[in-house]
Amino acid sequence: MRVASDQPSLHGTVDGPWSRTEFIRGFVAMAPLWVGAIPVGIAFGLAARSAALSVVETVLMSLTVFSAAAQVSAVSLIDEGAPVPVLVGTAVALNLQLLLIGLAVGRQVRSTWMARAVAAYLLTDAAYGVAVAGGRLTLARLTGAGASMFLAWNIGTGLGAVAGAAIPDPRRLGIDFVAPLMFVAVLVPLLRGSAALVTALVAGAVALLLVRVAPSGTVVLGAGLAGSVAGAWWWGRTGSSGRDAEPPDGGST
C-alpha cells in the first residue's frame, strides 16, 4: 500500500461515487489491528458476562454501541447500579473526539447523506487512523476500515460472551505491537513541512501528559485539539511557500 505523499496534490477534486475498491482497501488496511481488537473484544465479552449481562445483552452492546471504552465502563457502572444518564454521559464523554474526527472527515469528502450515516455508525479512532493512509481520504475507505473493526470487535465479543476464558490471549506474544506500527506508517509520510512537525510535537507532548491520567478518548481529543490548533497557528504565521504551502491533508473539496 502506497502512502499519502506519493500522490500529487488533489486540491479541488470531488469524491466520486462510492467505490468498492476503496472499501476493500480500507477493510484490508485494518486487518493488522484485528490481533488487538479481537482479544479486547473477548475481554469485554467475559467482563460483561461476569457482570451478569446475558449473552444477548453483551452482543447487543457491541453491535450497537461499538465503543470499547464506553462498553467496558458501562459494564462496571451497570454492576454498581449506575442510572442510565450516567451511562449515557460516560459513553458520550469517552467518544467526544469522534465529533472532531467527524468534522475533519466531513470537510474532506463529498458524499450522500446516506453514505455519511453509514460511515458514522462505524466510525472509530482506529478506522480514521488507518483510512488516512493511501492518498486522499474517501468515505468508502473509511467505511471499509470501520466495517473491518466492527467485524473484529463483534467476533471477539461473541467469543468472549460464549466461550469464556478458554481462549488464549495473543497479546502475550506481543503481536498487538502491530497497531502502533500501523499508525507510525500512516503518520510519517504526513510529516511534511514545519507546521506538520509542530502539530506532531505538540500533540505528542499533550498525549504523553494525558495518557496516564485520562481515558483514551480524552487523550485523543486533547492532543488532537492542541496539536491541530498549534499546527494551524504555525502555518498561519509562516506558511505560504514551499513545503508549507498546503496543509498536510491536501486541502478540502
Next chain:
Amino acid sequence: MTTVAAIAAMAVAVYVVRVGGLLLAGQPIPEPFERVLAFVPVATLTAFVVMSLAGRPEEGAPQLIAAAAAGIAVWRTRRVWVCLVVGMGVYALLRLV
C-alpha cells in the same frame, strides 16, 4: 429501565456524536477552523502512536526502538508493509535478547 433500554440509549447517544461531526461539516466553516481541521489527521495519529506505545510500560525500550526503526524505514520507502515488517522484526529480535 431494563438493560436493553440502557444499551439502546447509549447507542443512540454515541451515534449522535459520531454523525454530528460528519453532518456539521456540510455547513460552511470559518477559515481559521478550516485550517485547524486540516491538521487533525497528524495530531490524532500522533496521539494514537503515543497511546499505543505508552500502553504497556514494562515493554518500554524494545517497543520504542522498534517503532523508531520502523519510522525510519517507512520514511525511506513509503511502504506500509515495510514499516510493519521492520518494526515487528526489530521488536522480536530485541525481545529475544
